[in-house]
Amino acid sequence: MKxxxxxxxxxxxxxxxxAMADRAVTQVILADLSQPQLEAGVKQLAGKPGSHKLGVVRLDLSNQETATQLMANxxxxxxxxxxxxxxxxxQAALEAGKPLVDLTIPAEASLPELRRLAETSAALVILGCGLEPGLTELLARHLAEKLDRVDELHIKCGGIPVEPAPPLGYKIVFGGTQLPLREADAWVVENGMLTKTARYSGVETVTFPGVGACEAFTESFMPWLLDLPVLHHLRAGTQKTVRWPGYAAKAxxxxxxxxxxxTPIAVDGVQVRPKRLVDTLLYPHVKMNEGDQDLTVFRVEAIGELDGKPCRLQADMVDRYDTSQNFTSMARTTAFTGSIVARMITRGELTGRGLHHPERIITGPHFEQLLSELAILGINFEMTSHWL
Structure with missing residues (x-):
C-alpha cells in the first residue's frame, strides 16, 4: 500500500x-511546494515507527500534469x-482516477466544477474528513440515528492552547499561518428552516472535564447535513466553535x-487586504512555539424522542497534546482520522466514486471501525444518554 x-x-x-505505522503500508511520500517544510516534516518524523518508508518530493500543484502523474503511482x-x-x-486526483481524502473542504465556489469533473472519474473523493468537518458530522449522524425523531442537533468543537496567552488566548493549530476568522454570516437551523445569523453570536459557557469553563459561539452549521433523511424534521441546529472565554468578543x-x-482597500496607494494584514500582524503572537501544547474539546448533542419519551444523546471527547511523539491534539484528531480513512478506502472497505462528505460513506460497521482505530490511538468518545 502506497x-x-x-x-x-x-x-x-x-x-x-x-500511515507509516501500518504494516500494510510500504511507502509514504510527503509532497509540498516548500523545501523547508519538507525538511521540517522529515525531521519531525525521524526515528519514529516506519520512518524508513518515508520519502519526500517537491510538488507544485498548479502544474496539474505533474501532479496527476505523481498521484497515479x-x-x-x-x-x-x-x-x-x-x-x-x-482536480488532479479526479484526473488520475485515484482516491483522495481531504482534511478540509474546497471553497464552495469551486465545488460545481469539481462535481462536473467527478462525473467522468472513477475516483472516490471524501471532502472534509478530519475533525471538523469530519468527526463532528459523523458523530452527529450516529447519534441522530439512535433516536426515533430528532428535533435538535448541537455541535461544539474547538482546539485551544493549554495555556492561553494574550492577545487572543489562542494558538493556530490548523490552517497554516492564517487565523480561522471570517466575517461572513453563519448557517443555523431555526424553526426547521436553514437561516443566516451573525458569526461569533450565540455565546454560551460550556464546561469540559479536566478543562474547565470555555465559551462556544456560532460558526456555521453544515447545510448538507439536512440532506440526511434522519434530519429531515430537524427544528433547531447549531455548530459552535469552542475557545477560552473572551475570544468571541475580540473576534x-x-x-x-x-x-x-x-476586499482590498487602498492605503497610501497600496492595495491591502485587511484580513491578510491582521494575519500577518498577529501570527507571531498566535503561532505554536517550542513547548506550547494544545487540547481539543468536542461535544455533539442530539435531542428528540426515543421510545415515546424526550431524550438527549451526547458524545464527548477531550484530547491532549501527545508529549511522547510531539504531535498536537489537533493533528491527532484531524490527520489521524484522514489517514485511517484513506487506508480503509485502499483496503476496499469504503467504496464508491465522486465527491462525498464522510457521513455519507463512513456508516455502520465502518464508522465503528474508525472509532475503534482512533481509540487505539488514545482518542476516545464518551457516549451518554439522558431522559428529559
Whole structure:
C-alpha cells in the first residue's frame, strides 16, 4: 500500500506518522511546494515507527500534469492543504482516477466544477474528513440515528492552547499561518428552516472535564447535513466553535472594524487586504512555539424522542497534546482520522466514486471501525444518554 500526503505543514506529518505505522503500508511520500517544510516534516518524523518508508518530493500543484502523474503511482492520497490548494489536489486526483481524502473542504465556489469533473472519474473523493468537518458530522449522524425523531442537533468543537496567552488566548493549530476568522454570516437551523445569523453570536459557557469553563459561539452549521433523511424534521441546529472565554468578543470587534474583510482597500496607494494584514500582524503572537501544547474539546448533542419519551444523546471527547511523539491534539484528531480513512478506502472497505462528505460513506460497521482505530490511538468518545 502506497500513500501520498499533500502538504507538510501542521497536519501532513501527523498523517504520515499514522500511515507509516501500518504494516500494510510500504511507502509514504510527503509532497509540498516548500523545501523547508519538507525538511521540517522529515525531521519531525525521524526515528519514529516506519520512518524508513518515508520519502519526500517537491510538488507544485498548479502544474496539474505533474501532479496527476505523481498521484497515479499511489493507492490513496491525503490532502493536508489550505483550501485554495485543496481545489488543485482534488482536480488532479479526479484526473488520475485515484482516491483522495481531504482534511478540509474546497471553497464552495469551486465545488460545481469539481462535481462536473467527478462525473467522468472513477475516483472516490471524501471532502472534509478530519475533525471538523469530519468527526463532528459523523458523530452527529450516529447519534441522530439512535433516536426515533430528532428535533435538535448541537455541535461544539474547538482546539485551544493549554495555556492561553494574550492577545487572543489562542494558538493556530490548523490552517497554516492564517487565523480561522471570517466575517461572513453563519448557517443555523431555526424553526426547521436553514437561516443566516451573525458569526461569533450565540455565546454560551460550556464546561469540559479536566478543562474547565470555555465559551462556544456560532460558526456555521453544515447545510448538507439536512440532506440526511434522519434530519429531515430537524427544528433547531447549531455548530459552535469552542475557545477560552473572551475570544468571541475580540473576534466580533475585528469583524465590526472591517479587519476580517478580504476586499482590498487602498492605503497610501497600496492595495491591502485587511484580513491578510491582521494575519500577518498577529501570527507571531498566535503561532505554536517550542513547548506550547494544545487540547481539543468536542461535544455533539442530539435531542428528540426515543421510545415515546424526550431524550438527549451526547458524545464527548477531550484530547491532549501527545508529549511522547510531539504531535498536537489537533493533528491527532484531524490527520489521524484522514489517514485511517484513506487506508480503509485502499483496503476496499469504503467504496464508491465522486465527491462525498464522510457521513455519507463512513456508516455502520465502518464508522465503528474508525472509532475503534482512533481509540487505539488514545482518542476516545464518551457516549451518554439522558431522559428529559
Amino acid at each position: 500513500i501520498l500526503i499533500l502538504g507538510s505543514g501542521l497536519m501532513g506529518p501527523a498523517a504520515a506518522f499514522n 499511489f493507492d490513496a492520497i491525503i490532502a493536508a492543504l489550505p483550501r485554495e490548494a485543496s481545489v488543485l489536489a482534488v 466580533t470587534l475585528l469583524k465590526e472594524l472591517g479587519l476580517l474583510s478580504d
